Amino acid sequence: ELKVEQNPLFLSMQEGKNYTIYCNYSTTSDRLYWYRQDPGKSLESLFVLLSNGAVKQEGRLMASLDTKARLSTLHITAAVHDLSATYFCAATVAGGTSYGKLTFGQGTILTVHP
Amino acid sequence: KAGVTQTPRYLIKTRGQQVTLSCSPISGHRSVSWYQQTPGQGLQFLFEYFSETQRNKGNFPGRFSGRQFSNSRSEMNVSTLELGDSALYLCASSWAGMDTEAFFGQGTRLTVV
Numbered sequence: 001e002l003k004v005e006q007n008p009l010f011l012s013m014q015e016g017k018n019y020t021i022y023c024n025y026s027t028t029s030d031r032l033y034w035y036r037q038d039p040g041k042s043l044e045s046l047f048v049l050l051s052n053g054a055v056k057q058e059g060r061l062m063a064s065l066d067t068k069a070r071l072s073t074l075h076i077t078a079a080v081h082d083l084s085a086t087y088f089c090a091a092t093v094a095g096g097t098s099y100g101k102l103t104f105g106q107g108t109i110l111t112v113h114p
Numbered sequence: 115k116a117g118v119t120q121t122p123r124y125l126i127k128t129r130g131q132q133v134t135l136s137c138s139p140i141s142g143h144r145s146v147s148w149y150q151q152t153p154g155q156g157l158q159f160l161f162e163y164f165s166e167t168q169r170n171k172g173n174f175p176g177r178f179s180g181r182q183f184s185n186s187r188s189e190m191n192v193s194t195l196e197l198g199d200s201a202l203y204l205c206a207s208s209w210a211g212m213d214t215e216a217f218f219g220q221g222t223r224l225t226v227v
Contacts, residue, residue, distance in 0.1 A: 033215070042204060043218040088157065099170035100147035100162030100208065102216065107156065 002027050002093050006105035013079045013112045021108045023072040023089035030094045032065050032072045033102065037086045046087075047074075079112045086110070116141065118207045118219035126225045132193040135222045139186050139207030146188040147216065148180060151202040160203075163188050164210070195226045 003026040013019050023032070031050060035043040047056045049065035049072060056063050060083065062075045072089055086109050090102040119138040127133050139146050147170075148160040159172040163182035182188045186207075192199055202223050206216040 035218075042220045043206075045215060045217060048215050090157075099164070100145050100206070100216070101159045101170050101172070102147070102149075102157075102206075103159070104157040 002029065002091060002103045004089060004091050004103050004105040006087075006089055006108050009106055009108055011108055011110045013076070013110065015080055015112055015114055016078050018078065019076050021074040021076075021087055021089075021110075023074070023105055025070050025072075025091045025103075027070075028094040029067070029070070029091040030098075031092045032063075033090045034063050034072070034074055035088045035090065037088065037107070039086075043088065076110070079110075081112050081114075084110055084112045118205060118217055120203075120205055120219035120222050122222060123220060124223045124225075126227060127195050128227055129195055129197060131195050132191065133195060133224060135190045135192075135203055135205075135224075137188045137190070137205035137207070137219055139188070139205075140217060143207040143209050143217075144186055145208045145210055145214075146182060146186065147206045147208075148188070148190050149204045149206065150174075151204060151221070152200075157204075160190065192224075197226050200224060200226045 005024045034046040047063040052067040054065045060077045065072045086107045088107045090104045092098040121136045145164045147162040151157045162170040166182045177193045180190045202221045204221045206218045208214045208216040
């Protein structure tokens, strides 16, 4: 059974600082996704990582995937208050039989303060 | 392009009642998945429908059921509601459901009293 674990679960950052959220998964996975959720809101898709070594960047966020280590990272550069949210990683079981099932990590609650 | 639409947004029900939630996927998307989000259990997969067929199911009791219509709209039904069913129910639509990017609706906040 695929398990996804994130750390840290809580992250308090100062504006302007850099930090990384880690996402480990337990079995071979085809895809790794990162989502953002604001309080009381839905999930916003940030990145879809499709292959080993994939790196994607959008603004102050950069995501990468190492399938050999079963690890994805979400790096935050020069944090700003608007990045405060909960970030989830999610994975699907390899082999194309996951049929719409995303297995989510616990989420990382990010708070950026002055 | 319209996003994923879930109705209603908020719902309050009494224990023992049943409830039906609706999800309209993005136009052209044929896969709809449902998730339950609670503070204790996080995001958990309920089931997925594609072309009116349930292809995948999570570990939820039989009180949770769903269906999909020919226009890809999906409904989820929970019978004999329990207090523990209080949650945010999210649906996600994707083109094919098999490892394609999923887009989530705003969710339905169900409170069981």
